[in-house]
Amino acid sequence: MATKTEITVEDKLRALYDLQLIDSRIDEIRSVRGELPLEVEDLEDEVLGLKTRLDKLKTDMETVNFEISAKKNLIDESKVAIKKYAEQQKNVRNSREFNSLTKEVEFQELEIQLADKNIKEFKAQIEHKKEVIAETKERLAERETHLKHKKGELDAILAETEKEEKALLKKSAEFENQIEERLVKAYKRIRNNVKNGLAVVPIERGASGGSFFTIPPQVQVEIATRKKIITDEHSGRILVDPVLAEEEQEKMSKLFG
Numbered sequence: 164m165a166t167k168t169e170i171t172v173e174d175k176l177r178a179l180y181d182l183q184l185i186d187s188r189i190d191e192i193r194s195v196r197g198e199l200p201l202e203v204e205d206l207e208d209e210v211l212g213l214k215t216r217l218d219k220l221k222t223d224m225e226t227v228n229f230e231i232s233a234k235k236n237l238i239d240e241s242k243v244a245i246k247k248y249a250e251q252q253k254n255v256r257n258s259r260e261f262n263s264l265t266k267e268v269e270f271q272e273l274e275i276q277l278a279d280k281n282i283k284e285f286k287a288q289i290e291h292k293k294e295v296i297a298e299t300k301e302r303l304a305e306r307e308t309h310l311k312h313k314k315g316e317l318d319a320i321l322a323e324t325e326k327e328e329k330a331l332l333k334k335s336a337e338f339e340n341q342i343e344e345r346l347v348k349a350y351k352r353i354r355n356n357v358k359n360g361l362a363v364v365p366i367e368r369g370a371s372g373g374s375f376f377t378i379p380p381q382v383q384v385e386i387a388t389r390k391k392i393i394t395d396e397h398s399g400r401i402l403v404d405p406v407l408a409e410e411e412q413e414k415m416s417k418l419f420g
Contacts, residue, residue, distance in 0.1 A: 173389035175342060176363075177411055179350060180403050182338040183363040184415040189331050190360050192324045199317045206310040213303040220296050224289060231285045234278040241271040241278070334418070346392070353399055363401045365408030371395040378402070 170178075248264045248271070255261045339347050353362035364372030366383055376397040378386070386393050387404040394401055 170341075171389075172391060173407075175346060175392065176389055176401075176403050176407060178338055178341045179346065179363045179401060180365075180408060180411045181415055182335060182342065182350065183361065184411065185331050185335045185338060185418075186354070187360065188419055189328060189335065192328050192331070195324060196317065196320050199313060199320065203310065203313050203317050206306060206313060210303065210306050210310055213299055213306060217296065217299050217303065220292055220299065224292050224296075227285050227288050227292070231282055234282050234285070238275050238278045241274045244271045350401070353401065357398065357400065361400065363403060364395075365403050365405050367405070371398060371400060371402060374398055374400075 245268050248268045252261055252264045255264065342350075350362045354360050359373065361373060364374075366372065366378055366386065369383070370377050374395065374397065376395065378395070382393065383404075385391065386402050387406070389404070389407065392401060
């Protein structure tokens, strides 16, 4: 079995171009999914946020209702106190005691007035919170329906492509292992630097694939000899001759099929 050091430049070029064809196919599969995974993730976050908001609003409602109950109890206690002070006024011995009890009654009456005011404010808060809860529930239902729809879309695409993508990722790793690490790193670096992910391209009509920059004839001849790995001086992409590219495309189309 040949070791990596015995692999010819042509073998390396073929392996690199095969790797490119596999990775480009993976790119195609992922582009079909497009922004759907991110959309689903954003919708899940939004739904979770709305549920958290609803829980907080319900807790706030419970707190306000508790405050209303507390104020009602305070009013009842003040009324009992007023009645008690009124009874005591009947049995006072002097005007000082009478005036002192009158002040206590006035204080309790102010407490009742303040509590009544607080209750009205709390009830207004409850009405507002009820409106917000209703709006939030409506928004939540709409977002959950939208999320279900988007998840269905994503699941359908995944069902169609997940198996193929896994198989191709495995193949991609296998082809990487056939190529020396230095070249794999260079290939990945170029792929990351170009928007279409094409690191290895054939010469098309005398130019680098996907580019308008012409390759000099003597360089084209050198590329066709497959004795040296040559890159496009403008884009940095690795170049292969059209014949090799066509042969590998035919071979890989059977794999994809």
